[in-house]
Amino acid sequence: MIFPKAYSALKEDEIYAAWEASGFFQPKAGPPKTFCISMPPPNATGALHIGHAMGLTLQDLMTRYNRMKGKASLWLPGTDHASIATQNKVEKIIFEKDGKTRHDFTRAAFLAYVESFVKESQGTIRRQMRKMGASCDWSRERYTLDEGLTRAVQEVFVRMYRDGLIYRGDRIVNWCPRCASTLADDEVEYKPTKGKFYYFRYGPVVIGTARPETKFLDKTIIVHPKDKRYAKLVGKTFAVPWIDGKVEARVIADSTVDMEVGSGAMTLTPAHSFIDFYLAQKYHLPIIQIIDEKGNLTDAAGEFAGMNAHKAREKIVAKMLVKGLVERIDENYEHNLSVCYRCGTPIEPLVSRQWFIDVNHELRITNYELRKVVGKSRASLKEMGIAVVKKGAIKIIPDRFNKTYFHWMENLRDWCISRQIWFGHRIPVWYCIGDNKCLLACKNPIVSIDTPLACPHCGSKNLKQDPDTLDTWFSSGLWTFSTLGWPEKTRDLKQFHPTSVMETSYDILFFWVARMILMSTYALGQVPFRTVYLHGLVRDKLGRKMSKSLGNGIDPLDMIKKFGADAVRLSLVIGTAPGNDIRLYEEKIAGYRNFVNKVWNIARFVLSRSKKQEARIKNIKMKNFTLADHWILWELGELVKRVNKNLEKFRFSAAGEDIYEFMWHKFADIYIEETKREKREHQQEILEYVLERCLIMLHPFVPFVTEEIWKIMNYELGITNYELLIVQPWVEKLDITVSKARALEFIKAREMKKQPTLSETEKKELKSYIASLEARLKNKQFLAKAPPQVVEKERGRLKEANTKLTIAQNL
């Protein structure tokens, strides 16, 4: 077999094909122990970026490790339809190509176009995942919009509606006028903006606002109950000259008001501010819309009706100036403007009739395990979500994100789930617009999985489905179990849920991880996963976020082409800590490419000396071992212990670094060099023994090169019916023990050989070191309080230093 001088990553596709053909990506049938990761589904619209590559690497590492440990291991891949993101993207393409908008198409025609686009992208994504070496089970691949998952979505919706968790209501929502849709609270971003801040005379008080155009119908003044300045006003009503004539204004005291802000008094704009909306509900005040879904002023704005709200602002202020209502204007007001996270358009909070999930509604918990965790038989979604993490049913790595998670959960408001876009899961709700024989009952929506044929109340066949679709996170919230076949009681579901690990980026902790916890505890009474491992963001060498506009992005495929997938994988694992961002650049990847080549050449050296047609040595016995033999095997044993411990604790970086250090700087630089000097009987056995164990431990990190070496190794040893490395049993511990004392002797002998002579300054340094050790060993408090092992160690060090000095002085 040809063993080229340098490892060529060109082999990778071939190796991947062999794995795929072997069927080992599918979980084994036998073992009772299982391991499962649901792959976070990338948006079906795009190419994978380096952040995905990092996730794939870590997930693949865990899957391969557990597979080699003999567990039935499933890594389930898939893609997400990503409703708003995809629709926006396709709309943009259509517009750029033909100058058309989606409204130039029928809904069905538009959706067909989107689907064809998605199909194409999915193909690209699959190819990229294969390039990374992802050992996921392609036979179980899912898509959030496929038939089974759609069924799961409908099932959960209907159940939640029947349980009183889903309701339709007129509530204040985040509205994006450009997307013409609602957004969830966490889909809103904040952008620092400079603007004008207006102070208006409003009867007895002065109020401040950045949005005069919403203030037409303000009729309530709110002050803090302890605010002495306004105490006399509370409870009274005033006739206040306002934009369109006089209004009757009432003064209310409520402690949500911050006395320090502005004038300490504010007026309520119930329909266009979240706080005001809740206060209006609390005091049963009328809620009237001033701005409509297009961002235009309603009839409530009188002469300004129909104008774009933002554009009308200055005209309204001009009118108020004339009427003498303007106290002053702060021109340099800095505040955070809320914008749509998809398109950057300023958000318009407004009241709208939408579907919501009630996160505070109490439910009976039927699952015994969950009831034990929650500690009571009834709880709200919010309480369940908090309890499962607090009680350790779910462990988040790194644990500092617990705090963030709790804070978010505790402040969670009802989740608006309806979106006014076309691409997504249609809301399984129909309205009777028929004969109105029984007007009252027909007002109840028909919530059903199957399309109803007739109104259950009046029998009319004139039904209309709700035009809206569901928030994309509704379906991805079901991902861990919908992909396993739920609501059917499948074997996969029983075997693999709860899944073992959720590995994802910390920036979607709220969007997705929290939603999965809510949905899974509700629908299954089970947590979706036992462990959440959060990785950081990949940044450029200067610590900047990678972006198209900066042009500082690193395309994983380019890097794979240049350095090989193994090198790319290592660069994303070693030197990274969970939850911390990492900096990535070509030199780093090149460094790991060098290591991959080193591994290749170690194998080349070891195997070039191998005797053909000889069975591979699985066990070796201690026979006339040299100090070096003792040493390398002892070091290997220590390495195995550390690697296992680190992998169990999700410290992938430490494990990888250890193997790197051992193979390059101990095995290659020292032991292999030693064998060149002196050829002995059992050397070859030891070389092969160490190499084999290293290949196994290294495989989850660098699957391609290790598998290729494995193939050549078996060929060289004349073994034809071997199993692929991907399913070799993991190295739990060494089946040989050597003398630690001999190993340490080897290290000492090397050190003595290395530094026989010392310069004058080095001698001086050594002397002062000896002096400091002696002083410490004479210190009574040290001797009294330090643990005996530490004292012993210090004595040893002193002895060693003295010997060294003596040798140096005698030379």
Place this chain on the structure above:
RNA sequence: GGGCAUGUAGCUCAGCUUGGUUAGAGCGCUUGAUUCACAUUCAAGAGGUCCCUGGUUCGAGCCCAGGCAUGCCCACCA
């Protein structure tokens, strides 16, 4: 305003869980080595007030308190 993280060699980062070696690695830099598995290599070397101040301790890069710097998250258009 609330919270979190980070600060160690020129650069990128380990080490902090459990305080105890003369503080480590990779890249870069300096010097040397080429028929020997690998120049995608090897050997040797230079390079550090472990952000600052104080405290606890026989002993602090590590623990505690305060501060400085940087980055991120949440809240907020009164």
